[in-house]
Amino acid sequence: MRFRNRYVLLTDILLIIVAVMGSYVLRLELLEDFLRYYWQGALWWMAIALIVKPLVYYFFGLYRRLWVYASISELKLIAAAVTTSSLLVAAITLSLYSFQVFGPGFSRSALAIDWLLSLVLVGGARLALRIVAESAIPRADGKRRDVLVIGAGDAGALVVREMQKSRQMNMNPVGFLDDDLAKRGQILLGVPVIGALQDLSHVLDITHVDEVIIAIPTAPGKVVRLVSDVCRLKGIPFRTMPGIYELLGGKVSVSRLREVDITDLLRREPARIHEEWIGQALKDKRVLVTGAGGSIGRELCRQIARWSPASLVLLGHGENSIFEALLELKADYPHLKLDPVIADVRDHQRLDAVFAEHRPQVVFHAAAHKHVPLMEINVEEAVANNILGTQNVVETADRRRVERLVLISTDKAVHPANVYGATKRMAEMIVLDAARRTGNAFSVVRFGNVLGSRGSVVPLFKRM
CATH class of the missing domain: 3.40.50.720 (NAD(P)-binding Rossmann-like Domain)
Structure with missing residues (x-):
């Protein structure tokens, strides 16, 4: 039998002997009585304890613990190990005594005293290790x-x-x-x-x-x-x-x-949501997220994955970001069916092929250009991606009978004062118009400045 700490084992063997002898010292008033009536029973008891108790302690893991980090849970473990071993020793010793294997006398009350002494000695010895270890930690130089x-x-x-x-x-x-x-x-x-x-x-x-x-x-x-x-x-x-x-x-x-x-x-109380409604909308559904490699799209994928969809399609035009999102989700949700798709929402034919292959029931459209200053000088790209790309997604979703579509929009679409806000407002109108015409559950949700997202103005403020 190999123990990680042989010194703790040797200490336990010594403490077992001390506990047995200490029980008789506390129980008996005269040494003469011990020598005349109890010494043979004490030797048998000691031999049984030396065999049983270390085995029980080992079974409870007392020799596989780092006692310099002992806590309340370790004290509970010690109490359980000592109590179990004491009961086993008592049962074996009393059985042998009842068959007159040894005699002439044996003190049953000494068994209870042995349990108390073992509890104090075994627990105290291990807590002493923590006290010694903590007192030996060197203090760093300099003023506290x-x-x-x-x-x-x-x-x-x-x-x-x-x-x-x-x-x-x-x-x-x-x-x-x-x-x-x-x-x-x-x-x-x-x-x-x-x-x-x-x-x-x-x-x-x-x-x-x-x-x-x-x-x-x-x-x-x-x-x-x-x-x-x-x-x-x-x-x-x-x-x-x-x-x-x-x-x-x-x-x-x-x-x-x-x-x-x-x-x-900026911490605030989290908004309470009806999680059972979310579960009904996503559980066992085929879900597709556009812009899945972006900061918002990736977080959407994390949250969607919690609700056990039948499959999750990660669609984006940046292969590196999609690959990183895929690795993260595979690590956290190994049993979830994940389908990475490299595609551009501006490519209508490619988008239709993807929808035909994966047949999504729920679509979250997060793909967008959102850097406000850059969109001011790249108007064509903003229009092509945010407006025409959204139109492609909505038309394809309608044609392929998608049950739900959610557009991720922005608060900048309210009375837009820049190209980005204007393109997102147009995207909202496309989605809401499709919802009115078709009766489909197509909707829009507006985000503010999302902390930690790409394109947020907050990092700029922090550098100022």
Whole structure:
């Protein structure tokens, strides 16, 4: 039998002996009684325990754990392993005693004492490993930075624990701010909750703080803006924990803290949608997305894939972007039927051939030129792609009996003041006119400036 940590095994063997002998020491008052009546039973008990307990501990994985990271879950595992092994040892020992394999006496109450001692000794030895490991972490050179943490919830506790464990980062949490009245004045991981968020300015005035950290992944934009405004006014640097969607699949740690971004300042409550309606419209349907390689088109594909369509056609004229989207979707949805198609919506014959082959039931039309300044000097391309391309998609969808078509439009189509907005407004009129003429479920949805999308003006503002 191979163990990752032979020293832990040797320690357990010693502790098993200590627990058995300690049980008799606590149970009996006189050594004479032990030598006269119980020594033979104690030896049998000790031999059984030395065989059974290490095997049970191994079965429960106590020799495959990194005990320097021990937590509550490991304590529960220790309790289960010790209890199971003690019950097995007790059952075997009492069975042998009942068949008079050894004698003359045996203390049954000592079995319960052994269980308690084993629980304390085995658990204590492993937690001691964590204490020793944490105390041995070298502290980085330089002055420690005092940090104020916004949010005394689970995320805040994780961040503070990481600071305390990672001493080389030289970060010292001095307090929490949290709006929960029940937490006010309490101490979390040795760090006090010293006020509410509205007290931030006052706390920074009376407390020496080198940095403020927002540890609320679900914090709305107004909270981030408040902290940002106060910290900028006081000249205190501040960072934030990534939003809840950024944290999915990742571990919360100090290393993931980052500067506050414009997307944090614009956080707002998500709009509630009727997911069952979306499921009915997409589940087991053949779906086609034009412009699937673009930022909006690719995100549409991600969201559509969640609803288990029968197939998803990724149509676009950029082979690299379609290939990247295909790889991502294959990794996340390996069982989904994906059909990459390189085609241009301006090519009517090619578009008709694609629809005839894949017979889509639902179409999302996201293909468009959307760089506002570039469209001002490339009017012909804007008209050909955004207007004529949309007309081709709508006519083909009608001819091939597509059940639903959704045009991805823009808020710039409202009283358009530029070529891009005017072409998208024309595209909307084409779709809505087709819906009125045919009675088909053809519709339009308008987006504003989409953060992170190609062609958005936000990156330009950030560079200014």
